[in-house]
Amino acid sequence: MTKKVKKIAVITSGGDSPGMNAAIRSVVRACAYYRAECVGVYRGYQGMIESDFVTLTARSVNNIINKGGTILRSARSKDFRTKEGRKKAYENLKEQNVDGLIVIGGDGSFTGGVVFNKEYGFPIIGIPGTIDNDIFGTSHTLGYDTALNTAVEAIDKIRDTASSHNRLFFVEVMGRDAGFIALNAGVGAGAEEILIPEEDLGLERMLESLQKSRRSGKSSSIVVVAEGDRSGKNVYELAQYVEDNMPEYEVRVSVLGHMQRGGSPSCFDRVLASRLGVKAVELMLDGTTNVMVGLKDNKVAATNLEKAIKGQSSINSELLRVSDIMTT
Template identity: 55%
Template structure:
């Protein structure tokens, strides 16, 4: 691999708290190693349209605490075509960019791998998604912050639930991953938690609610991951209301507020370690890989492996604990 002189950094897909901290770490690690850095606005869309900005240490001052991404983000259908990727590479070449650091989820990783294979440009990926659903790292950027946001919302909703003797169905993000639902559900003392990875039928939920009523519970919180197979919070709450017409049932969809906000201390440190590792791995000659955290060690995983494998990240012990706490 030829010597790297300029790194391009970009964020793509859904935003996640900690992306700015990762950008900061990439820029400052690159400058420490006498490399130039170019920021690419709006991910692959900006790459195709030539929307670039030169970055230095001052460019990333006072952003470690900010949510979202200063480089913006977008989804780009044109990049999925060979013609779109050809445009993107020509723009990279014109800028003198000879390596990339991509921050995002599996769609971002897929695009980076294809571009690298087609044009032999080195890439390192940083997993940034609140769902914590990528292979190769125990935690993804934004997951810890999103958990804290959800727990804060649950605590506030429980105040209203207990004041009015209500049953609240709270839907959290997690199309294919129940990590947020499980962890926030246990931390928030939820009476039931429904996850995409674990089959929980409506009959079982109705049984648990009936059991809670027998224990004279006057208010309840049920956490539902958006990818649960029972059809979402509104559909589930409707079926519960039919079975228990006397219950005062409410639904709260937390939605995109889970993505925003200042990143937690954990996410800031994780992002900094990941950005630092991504640049240093590129300088070592590593490419087409994602950085990740295993235990307390930073590792890399080949993109091909990271994209082909699905990791079951639900803590088996925590699943059992949730079951015990709800009984």
């Protein structure tokens, strides 16, 4: 018979993303609603090893739904990758009388949770928090919508400068292994070319597209590049390649970097975090473990945690087609 869950711990792990605080708030208030205790763990798995716990109540999470980052802070833990580290984390959780753990993070954080569950049978529920949107089992991860809006706003401003000076701008956005931000931001901002990890479009095609734009009368252009683009060149090498082959263009590079991970979360991310946090607590209290809560067809649904890690989130082929048409 499954042990009744009376006390739940929540951590944020890996890279921060807008909406994590909203998810923490949702978990804490759902616990309060269902009369379960809730503790926060500072610095993710490392905090579990070092027993860095704090009691969280409904009032202790006031006024955080609008804040970026994470009040529990985040860290990558080398110690948790060892059996000794995980054993210490388990002992600390049991000492605190914690019955289950909710992990807000990405695939690396979920991988740690799966290993911990297998070794100790400790209940784990995952909430996907990463701006890359590369977790299987959900159409949106926490922070993705906010990061996307941040990128589009920045590209819009860069276009003003590009138009004023007849320049070509390469704008690099985050997405080492996934091109969701680049593709959607590129289409949304009207980029002339979009380079993503999922598609190797080739440098010659990029040149042809830019030359076509030039012939059609465009005096400035924007190329959006995911940091994991498969061309084999980084954004500065791409810029140099164009300069070498199209000297008529004055080329500039803008790397948006970590500004995409910061800032106040969008309304969408706040609502999503609230929905996922409540569902995570409800599943935990019902005795469910080793699943991730996500959004499918605008409904909150659970996906096996290992499947969420190993599954492949595919890029939207229709949006790729739209992108090709829009660059005409």
